[in-house]
Amino acid sequence: MDKRTRMKANNDRSENQQQLIDRLIKRNEKLEKVNDEYKRVCRNEEERIKELNCLYQVAQCVVIETDMDRALGKIARIIPNGWQHTKKSCARVTVKKNPFLSGNFFKSDVFQKEDVFLDGQIVGRIEVFYDSSLVSNQENPFLIEERNLLKGIADIISFYLQKQRNDDKRKIIQQQLLHADRLATIGQLAAGVAHELNEPLGNILGLAQLSLKLPKLPDQAKTDLNKIEDCVIYSREIIKKLMEFSRQSSLSKETFDLNQLIENSITFLEVRCHKEDITIIRQYAENVTITADPTQIKQVITNLTINAIQAMKNGGELTILTRKVDKKIVFSIEDSGVGILEKNISRAFVPFYTTKDVGEGTGLGLSVVYGIIQNHNGDIKVSSKPGKGTIFQVTLPLEEV
Ligand SMILES: Nc1ncnc2c1ncn2[C@@H]1O[C@H](COP(=O)(O)OP(=O)(O)OP(=O)(O)O)[C@@H](O)[C@H]1O
Ligand SMILES: [Mg+2]
Structure with a gap:
C-alpha cells in the first residue's frame, strides 16, 4: 500500500x-x-x-x-x-x-x-x-x-x-323528648292523686261549712272550722293547678287580641312594678289575634310575669314582646333578674320545684304554664343567664287550635 x-x-x-x-x-x-x-x-x-x-x-x-x-x-x-x-x-x-x-x-x-x-x-x-x-x-x-x-x-x-352541628341538635331534641316524657309521667301521677283527693277534700269542705252553721257553736270550734275551711280551699287550689299541669282541665276557646289580654293581665301588677323599681317595656306587634282559652292564657302571662317580678328584687326591666312568625304567635316575657342556673332550667317545670321561701311559692306556677301551653299545642322555651336575666318564650298557633 x-x-x-x-x-x-x-x-x-x-x-x-x-x-x-x-x-x-x-x-x-x-x-x-x-x-x-x-x-x-x-x-x-x-x-x-x-x-x-x-x-x-x-x-x-x-x-x-x-x-x-x-x-x-x-x-x-x-x-x-x-x-x-x-x-x-x-x-x-x-x-x-x-x-x-x-x-x-x-x-x-x-x-x-x-x-x-x-x-x-x-x-x-x-x-x-x-x-x-x-x-x-x-x-x-x-x-x-x-x-x-x-x-x-x-x-x-x-x-x-x-x-x-347536627349531632348537637339531635342531642338537644333527645333531651327535650326525655324531659317532656318525664313531665308527662309526673303529670299522669299528679292527675291520679289530684282526682283521688278532690272528692274527700270536697266532703271535708262541705262538712266544715255545714258544721259552721250549727247553733251555739263554741268560739274555739268556729275558729278551728274556719281554719279547716281555709286549708281545704288552699289544698283544692293546688289540686286545680295539678289538674291544669296534667292537662285535665278542658279548654274554652275564644278569638281575642293577645296584646289586649296581656294588658288586662298585667294591670294589677303595674303598681307593684312601679313600687319595686321595675320598668315595663312593651314591644307589641299589630293584629295578634288568636283563638285560645283566654282565662288559661291569662294565667300563663300572670305566672310568668310574677316570676319575672320576683326575680328582680332590686328592680330592673320587664320586657313583654309579641310578634307573628309564619302561622304562629310568639310572645315572650323577659326580665333582668337573678337568672336560673343551667342545671336547674329543666327542673323549673317540674311540679313543686321552687327556690322560694315557704309561703312565697308552691313551685306549681311553671308546671301550670307548661300544661296550658301543651294543651294549646304550643311550645315554651326558656333561656337564662345567671346574674343577667331570663326569657320565657311561648309559641302558639295563630288561628284555630
Ligand atoms: N323569671 C325567673 N327568673 C329566675 N328564676 C325563675 C324565674 N321563673 C322561674 N324561676 C325559678 O323556677 C322555680 C319554679 O317556678 P314556678 O313558677 O314553677 O314556682 P314558684 O314561682 O317557685 O312558685 P309558684 O309559682 O307556685 O308561686 C322558681 O322557684 C325559680 O327558682
Ligand atoms: Mg311562680
Missing part, C-alpha cells in the same frame, strides 16, 4: 471514530433526559402519595375525634405534611374566629387559602403559608394539585362542622 492510500485509510478510520463518539454523546444526552424524566415522575409520585396520605389523615381525624377543638388542632398540624416544601410551610385553620395552628407557625405573603362553610355560610378558612424565600425561585410556588388538596381538606372540615 502506497503512502497516499495509507493516509486515506487513516482518515476514514478517524472519521468513523468521531461519528461513533458523536453517536455516543447523543445517546448519553438522551439517557440523561430519560433519567431526568424518570426522576420527575418519581418526585410527582412522591408528592401525590404525600397529598393522599395527608387527605387520608385529615379524614381519619374527623371520623375518630369527637372533640371539635382537638380535631381542628390535629388537622392544622397534619396539613403541612401534604405540601411539597413541608419543612418551609405551616398552616392555620380558623373556625368561628378560633385559630388552630400547625407547629412552627409563621405568617408570610406567600400563602393559599380556602373557605370553610356551615349551613351555606362562610364560618372560617384554612391557610397554608410558605417561607417567603421560596418565591425568589418560582412565581407561584404552589402546585395545582396542592390547590385541589386544600379544597378537599376544606370540604372535609365543612362536612365535619355540619355533622357536629
Whole structure:
C-alpha cells in the first residue's frame, strides 16, 4: 500500500471514530433526559402519595375525634405534611374566629387559602403559608394539585362542622323528648292523686261549712272550722293547678287580641312594678289575634310575669314582646333578674320545684304554664343567664287550635 492510500485509510478510520463518539454523546444526552424524566415522575409520585396520605389523615381525624377543638388542632398540624416544601410551610385553620395552628407557625405573603362553610355560610378558612424565600425561585410556588388538596381538606372540615352541628341538635331534641316524657309521667301521677283527693277534700269542705252553721257553736270550734275551711280551699287550689299541669282541665276557646289580654293581665301588677323599681317595656306587634282559652292564657302571662317580678328584687326591666312568625304567635316575657342556673332550667317545670321561701311559692306556677301551653299545642322555651336575666318564650298557633 502506497503512502497516499495509507493516509486515506487513516482518515476514514478517524472519521468513523468521531461519528461513533458523536453517536455516543447523543445517546448519553438522551439517557440523561430519560433519567431526568424518570426522576420527575418519581418526585410527582412522591408528592401525590404525600397529598393522599395527608387527605387520608385529615379524614381519619374527623371520623375518630369527637372533640371539635382537638380535631381542628390535629388537622392544622397534619396539613403541612401534604405540601411539597413541608419543612418551609405551616398552616392555620380558623373556625368561628378560633385559630388552630400547625407547629412552627409563621405568617408570610406567600400563602393559599380556602373557605370553610356551615349551613351555606362562610364560618372560617384554612391557610397554608410558605417561607417567603421560596418565591425568589418560582412565581407561584404552589402546585395545582396542592390547590385541589386544600379544597378537599376544606370540604372535609365543612362536612365535619355540619355533622357536629347536627349531632348537637339531635342531642338537644333527645333531651327535650326525655324531659317532656318525664313531665308527662309526673303529670299522669299528679292527675291520679289530684282526682283521688278532690272528692274527700270536697266532703271535708262541705262538712266544715255545714258544721259552721250549727247553733251555739263554741268560739274555739268556729275558729278551728274556719281554719279547716281555709286549708281545704288552699289544698283544692293546688289540686286545680295539678289538674291544669296534667292537662285535665278542658279548654274554652275564644278569638281575642293577645296584646289586649296581656294588658288586662298585667294591670294589677303595674303598681307593684312601679313600687319595686321595675320598668315595663312593651314591644307589641299589630293584629295578634288568636283563638285560645283566654282565662288559661291569662294565667300563663300572670305566672310568668310574677316570676319575672320576683326575680328582680332590686328592680330592673320587664320586657313583654309579641310578634307573628309564619302561622304562629310568639310572645315572650323577659326580665333582668337573678337568672336560673343551667342545671336547674329543666327542673323549673317540674311540679313543686321552687327556690322560694315557704309561703312565697308552691313551685306549681311553671308546671301550670307548661300544661296550658301543651294543651294549646304550643311550645315554651326558656333561656337564662345567671346574674343577667331570663326569657320565657311561648309559641302558639295563630288561628284555630
Ligand atoms: N323569671 C325567673 N327568673 C329566675 N328564676 C325563675 C324565674 N321563673 C322561674 N324561676 C325559678 O323556677 C322555680 C319554679 O317556678 P314556678 O313558677 O314553677 O314556682 P314558684 O314561682 O317557685 O312558685 P309558684 O309559682 O307556685 O308561686 C322558681 O322557684 C325559680 O327558682
Ligand atoms: Mg311562680
